[in-house]
Amino acid sequence: MKQILSIAILFIGLSTVAQPKKTMPNILFIAVDDLRPELNCYGASQIKSPNLDKLAAEGLVFNRAYCNIPVCGASRASLLTGTRPTRYRFIDAYTEKDKDNPEAVSLPLLLKNNGYTTISNGKIYHHQKDDKEAWDSRWFPKGNIRDYQLAENIKKNASANLSEIGGAAFENANVDDTAYFDGKIAQKGIADLRKLKNKNKPFFLALGFMKPHLPFNAPKKYWDLYDRNSITLPESYVQPETTPKEAFHNYGELRLYGGIPKKGELSEDLAKELIHGYYACVSYVDAQIGLVLDELKRLNLEEDTIVILWGDHGWNLGDHKLWCKHSTFETALKTPLIIKVPGKTNGAISNDIVEYVDVYPSLIELAGLKIPSTVEGKSFVPIINGNKSDKNWAVSKFKDAVTLIKGDLFYTEWTDDHGKAYARMLFDHKTDPLELDNLAEKPEYQNKVNELAADLRAKWGKDFLRKN
Template sequence: MHMNISKLFLLTGVFMFTSFVYAQEKPLKPNKPNILFIVVDDLRPELGCYGKAQIKSPNIDRLAMSGIVFNNAFANYPVCGPSRASLLSGIYPGTKRFAVWNASQDIDAPGIVSLPMHFKNNNYQTISLGKVYNNFDDGKGSWVKSWRPPAANWDYQSKESIRVFEERNKERYKDKYVRDNNNLPQRGPAYEDPDIPDISYEDGRIASRAVEELQNFSNNGEPFFLAVGFKKPHLPFNAPKKYWDLYQKKDIKLPANYFFSKDAPDMARLNWAELRFFYGIPASGPLPDSTAINLIHGYYACVSYVDAQVGRVLNALEELGLSENTIVVLLGDHGWFLGEHGFWTKQSNMEKGPHAPLIVKVPWKNGDAHTSALVEFVDIYPTLCELAGLSLPVHLQGKSMVPLLDNPSAAGKEYIFYRAGTGETILTKTHAYTEWINSNSGQPYARMLYDHRTDPDENINVADKPENQKLVEELHEKLTMHLKARNSITIP
């Protein structure tokens, strides 16, 4: 008996000591935590930390080990302009707001207090580097300082790419109609792999500038909201050769669902015009398999290239002693298709379009966990406000994700919403339902329904199956209620 009691005291002491040490490892919450907000263009959740072992993303994976990975995070519009304007304003995109690729917050929601402006109004130093808003001069009054690196010739670096780009543009401007319509670009190659240093491309210079700004903040001690916008893996898929060399072409495969979804309506098709502007891409029809493989290879190379730039910024945060006081948010502004459904680019209601990575590291909270709860990008604004102890502006339409940061296994939202073109989608934990609505009658003229329990890749539209009629009606009602609430917001 004496031996058992001794062992019990010993074990209790070890447990208390271990708990004490563990508690000491977590820093106390500062009064004004810094924010490092990293947004990556066209980044889909195909990373090592998302279980995609073929992708070399060690730096983002390292961030994930100390943060919470959101497995089911969705942009509210899968295009750069509206996605960014929506998440930075905290309001949903709609038919008359954030509805086009180059949507502007200042035009569509004038007077709104943006996320960075709210932090600026609370005595934060707010800085924007690279592509944060889609339009460089958007979000007026949000930043103490904003900067983008100059990039000539669409940031091509190889002599051959620059030659092709310049020749195509000379031909383009011989035609008066094309001259007068700048929405008809003729670009260079869709990818290149020159053997050059990282800093030769824009993202390398953006990372360098971010490190400089972190050094300044380390010296002056002022609370900051530093937004860093990296441009890759946006087209063209240009990255230094060493990142292409991380992948063997023989290991790259076309997706299993390299076909259009069965029974899906024609308006669900994606013409991927953004890609067709590039040299070597056919103006219509499918891609040759060899071209498709090269594009996937280029996308992977760009992901690894931008991962290295993220690593430089995260390393500086650690080395400068800022990491314990800094919340880090990393996200892709939306997803991207790499041949799924025969699609390329992103402007689609199909899941690969809006589905994006989202990782949030809060130094004083536990990390190294995943949550499968549904979240949407309008939730980011209220989340950062709550974490920083700021008030919530009355216009916000999202909900804080802090309960999920505290308990990643929590249920979260029952459903979220996103839109693309004229398609409106409600996503539940089991189904994705999309409607295309007649603007005159207000009634849907086409529908899609996918059961993610049996068809996670959305290969068979089951909206017209008799056994799904009740579910379609229920989701239609929920979607209709959302559209009314979304459009009724009053912007101060």
């Protein structure tokens, strides 16, 4: 009897030890505001971003990832629902998922409904209250959104919000990293990882970093990484006459800051100072992301965690004599997208075209869940598995402009409410990567333009022209 009891106790003990771990992976979801793919992992760059480069060396870098709309609120809502922007849905920075597409089950809500702990820190949706049922907890740093540390800027900014003229467009302050929002967001993420470490359920931890969004505020040590004399204006610092006037804008977002002229071009010195500030902010946010990734490793969570890093859209740093996003040039549409999947990625670079509506179905497939029928993107898991994609296109839009990216061709139409074009541009990146020679009105390209126009309408989404 004693022997039988001993065997039973041993069996129970072995059963306890052998209980399976959770099979669904954790997901560390890192969004970076206004980050363009000007990083060494995308080719030689002046920007010092060792932590993002290290992540790229362990992950998969998508060299041709494109946002579906180059403005933060709409881009984020589109990505998080896996649904495309239309003429009437996901329009601008102030987009709310709950208003524009309330029927869609968002990525975090689907994960939450399937046993994940979901946490939103920093800027994930543009509005903190949006999609509130999707999160177990939400947190955002306290303070004015422009987050100045120098007294002069604080005074000039007063209670201004992002639609009012405030302090300077950049700030070089001799402060610690945690003085600014992104340092606080990193520390909150680290604290959450420590709490989540011993939970017996998977997590979706979303960290939304603010820089390099305007104003370009970063601690002095990151400004000191760069020599202003080595900074040059982009080669595409020109607006050719063949490019439709509709393609350009007055970069009104930048003009809401002190020290920026209200019209006309910027001086060369000011332009270089802005580029310097942008670089400093990228290095600053890179350091904060590095702290989070180091903690993930220290906690032995790396092997159970997918890490995905994305910028919500591109950004013009004087390209085409433009600043900010809000255009359909590649500089505003092309984005950094890096994913690290334990056991699957090893620093490869993919030149397959992917778009942001593809992120949702990819993460859901990696989690082993069913992709909802409302999702319009296509999973890029086959690319992660080392296969070529059979999809060589993406569609992006901003206001009336709609762009089909197909192979090396970038074709844009400005259309009215009925889908009729009133301006066009076409660039062939094989011969014109800077997008300076518009081919759309040249007689020898009319057959190609007609072909692309039909293809654009076939791919821009079934609801593109529908008002409700």
